[in-house]
Amino acid sequence: MRTFVKNAVFDVFPGVLRRGPSTAKRVALTFDDGPDYMTADYLDLLDELGVPATFFLIGKRAIKRPHMVREYLRRGHQIAGHGFDHARFSKLGRRALLEQCTKTETALGGQLSGRPWVRPPHGSLDASSLVNLVTSGYTVAMWSLDAHDYDTTDPDDLVARCAPVAAGDVLLFHEGQQWTLEALPRVVAAIHDAGLECVTMHDLFAE
Numbered sequence: 001m002r003t004f005v006k007n008a009v010f011d012v013f014p015g016v017l018r019r020g021p022s023t024a025k026r027v028a029l030t031f032d033d034g035p036d037y038m039t040a041d042y043l044d045l046l047d048e049l050g051v052p053a054t055f056f057l058i059g060k061r062a063i064k065r066p067h068m069v070r071e072y073l074r075r076g077h078q079i080a081g082h083g084f085d086h087a088r089f090s091k092l093g094r095r096a097l098l099e100q101c102t103k104t105e106t107a108l109g110g111q112l113s114g115r116p117w118v119r120p121p122h123g124s125l126d127a128s129s130l131v132n133l134v135t136s137g138y139t140v141a142m143w144s145l146d147a148h149d150y151d152t153t154d155p156d157d158l159v160a161r162c163a164p165v166a167a168g169d170v171l172l173f174h175e176g177q178q179w180t181l182e183a184l185p186r187v188v189a190a191i192h193d194a195g196l197e198c199v200t201m202h203d204l205f206a207e
């Protein structure tokens with residue numbers, strides 16, 4: 001019987017990041033599941049909005065679009081792993097789990113942080129996959145505010161779900177979705193109106 005890990009555990013477990021410090025006026029936008037055919041649109045929009053973000057990439061997709069992997073970095077964004085084929089980590093044994101991560105690291109060409117970051121597909125982690133990741137040198141990057149952009153296609157819903165945003169929040173979105181793109185300018189405007197700045201997740205947690 002597997003027990004899924006709850007947010008209360010993530011908040012105290014070393015090697016897991018979920019919510020940044022509330023003392024700095026910063027939040028992080030994060031996007032899962034790229035790169036794909038819409039990545040260029042996301043990057044252009046973020047350039048227009050003048051904000052950096054963190055992208056959690058699927059290894060298999062990164063291999064197909066190596067130029068996009070470089071493009072995220074060239075435009076000042078952070079990239080990190082999101083599994084090789086989006087299999088649930090909680091269903092994998094240690095060996096298969098670590099293989100997912102190392103293959104993705106290779107596809108990404110390394111990360112800027114010393115410990116590579118990984119976000120589990122579907123946010124699905126049980127105690128053993130969490131321990132296996134952290135003891136193997138990975139930092140597990142979760143989120144504090146889920147826009148739930150996978151269960152609506154209405155940009156207005158997304159904007160509403162991202163309010164109110166608080167200092168330290170890590171917002172979760174996905175790539176490949178027109179409605180997410182449409183919501184973003186208003187989400188970012190609300191963040192700025194709240195006196196907050198968007199930074200990469202790496203910078204949010206940096207000392």
Ligand SMILES: [Zn+2]
Pocket residue numbers: 032033082086121122
């Ligand atoms: Zn995902």
